[in-house]
Amino acid sequence: MNKESGNDMEFKHNPFRFGGDLGSDELVDRAEETAQVEATIRNGEKLFLIGPRRFGKTSILRAADEKLTRSGAIVLRLNAEAFPTVEMLVEKIVTAAAVRLKDRVEARIEKIGKFFSRLKPEFKYGGAGQELSVSIGIDSSALENRPVKPLADALDGLEKLARTQPGSRPVGLILDEFQTVVTRGGDNAEAQIRAAIQEHHRVGYVFAGSQTRLMTEMTMNHDRPFYRLGSNRFIGPLPKAEFSAHLLKQFRRSGFVVANDAPIENILSLAEEVPYNVQMLAHNCWEELRARGRSQPAKLTGALVVHVLRQTVKGLDPLFTQTWTRLTSVQQRALISVIRRQGSGITSTEAARSIGLPVPSVQSALRSLHEQSILRDDSFAGSVRTRFDDPFFAEWIRVTVM
Numbered sequence: 001m002n003k004e005s006g007n008d009m010e011f012k013h014n015p016f017r018f019g020g021d022l023g024s025d026e027l028v029d030r031a032e033e034t035a036q037v038e039a040t041i042r043n044g045e046k047l048f049l050i051g052p053r054r055f056g057k058t059s060i061l062r063a064a065d066e067k068l069t070r071s072g073a074i075v076l077r078l079n080a081e082a083f084p085t086v087e088m089l090v091e092k093i094v095t096a097a098a099v100r101l102k103d104r105v106e107a108r109i110e111k112i113g114k115f116f117s118r119l120k121p122e123f124k125y126g127g128a129g130q131e132l133s134v135s136i137g138i139d140s141s142a143l144e145n146r147p148v149k150p151l152a153d154a155l156d157g158l159e160k161l162a163r164t165q166p167g168s169r170p171v172g173l174i175l176d177e178f179q180t181v182v183t184r185g186g187d188n189a190e191a192q193i194r195a196a197i198q199e200h201h202r203v204g205y206v207f208a209g210s211q212t213r214l215m216t217e218m219t220m221n222h223d224r225p226f227y228r229l230g231s232n233r234f235i236g237p238l239p240k241a242e243f244s245a246h247l248l249k250q251f252r253r254s255g256f257v258v259a260n261d262a263p264i265e266n267i268l269s270l271a272e273e274v275p276y277n278v279q280m281l282a283h284n285c286w287e288e289l290r291a292r293g294r295s296q297p298a299k300l301t302g303a304l305v306v307h308v309l310r311q312t313v314k315g316l317d318p319l320f321t322q323t324w325t326r327l328t329s330v331q332q333r334a335l336i337s338v339i340r341r342q343g344s345g346i347t348s349t350e351a352a353r354s355i356g357l358p359v360p361s362v363q364s365a366l367r368s369l370h371e372q373s374i375l376r377d378d379s380f381a382g383s384v385r386t387r388f389d390d391p392f393f394a395e396w397i398r399v400t401v402m
């Protein structure tokens with residue numbers, strides 16, 4: 001190895017990452033949240049993890065999964081949103097259970113066949129990776145009124161299977177973007193899932209969701225089946241001081257000059273402290289500094305941050321254009337109103353009138369924008385403000401159409 005490669009590598013590798021899972025050593029804060037996910041699974045409890053998109057839920061789940069798995073636990077972690085049907089999700093749960101079991105293949109097939117018998121599992125074994133895969137033989141036409149029945153059966157099977165495991169081995173199911181199951185599963189979904197899992201004490205369940213309104217309503221309203229089924233944990237912004245210290249350290253370590261906290265503050269505020277957007281903006285600033293700093297060390301300044309934000313938003317133009325043109329004129333006007341009023345009082349008569357709409361139209365447009373993950377609620381100091389899931393989309397609207 002060449003002597004200089006250490007420093008050189010540090011300089012060449014962009015330390016800011018967005019999208020994709022971060023390693024647990026790259027996460028700022030979130031130790032408590034990660035520990036709570038771990039404890040839930042170790043203790044066979046139930047936890048709802050609720051927070052807007054881009055705030056770091058999946059990163060927390062992954063970090064907890066890594067730790068638990070390293071210590072010998074059986075953890076199934078799946079993103080419900082990735083599966084087009086409940087049956088496909090169920091198939092994946094059963095397959096993942098079969099793969100995680102520590103027995104020989106024959107024993108695994110026997111156990112899965114026994115505990116998941118209601119799903120009529122069929123096994124395939126072989127292929128390049130010598131992986132075991134399971135398909136389920138349920139007749140979806142028989143499920144008309146109970147689309148989540150197979151899921152309830154799978155969860156029952158998992159509990160039975162977990163009971164055959166040594167007491168020291170935790171078993172957990174982590175379902176990310178859990179609200180998808182409920183919205184796809186229809187009216188009875190919640191009651192069926194509750195009926196299946198309320199008596200389970202061996203499997204720990206963690207259900208995460210980005211639709212904060214829906215998830216909150218589902219777990220906090222005493223008329224709903226999930227009321228008091230488990231604990232709730234809300235994932236808020238990262239502690240500002242720690243996030244800013246992290247950013248500062250990474251820029252300086254790369255050899256860039258950061259005279260004071262001001263440009264770091266700019267990054268955080270322009271990205272509205274949304275972790276994903278902060279990382280993206282920091283990432284792009286880093287690339288810009290690297291390009292400029294060929295001859296002398298480049299300096300991070302407020303002006304550079306603003307320049308990079310403009311470039312970043314421009315780079316996302318095709319995406320934002322597509323999102324924007326898919327919206328109805330009423331929805332577009334509602335978004336403009338959210339920006340103009342900085343998210344407050346947008347359902348007032350006066351606000352509605354200013355964009356030429358009756359209040360109920362504004363309300364239904366806002367509901368739909370929440371469901372599309374374009375807007376979210378932000379509670380602070382006892383009031384609720386409407387904000388953009390993606391603050392750069394708001395910036396794009398400001399620059400492009402306002």
Ligand SMILES: Nc1ncnc2c1ncn2[C@@H]1O[C@H](COP(=O)(O)OP(=O)(O)O)[C@@H](O)[C@H]1O
Nearest residue numbers: 017018019028054055056057058059275276279
């Ligand atoms: N604790 C954290 N520290 C630093 N960056 C984070 C943290 N959590 C999230 N991020 C940033 O936000 C991005 C999105 O995180 P993710 O876990 O996918 O959010 P969610 O699942 O809530 O949508 C990550 O790829 C990373 O760039």
Ligand SMILES: [Mg+2]
Nearest residue numbers: 057058059176
């Ligand atoms: Mg996620």
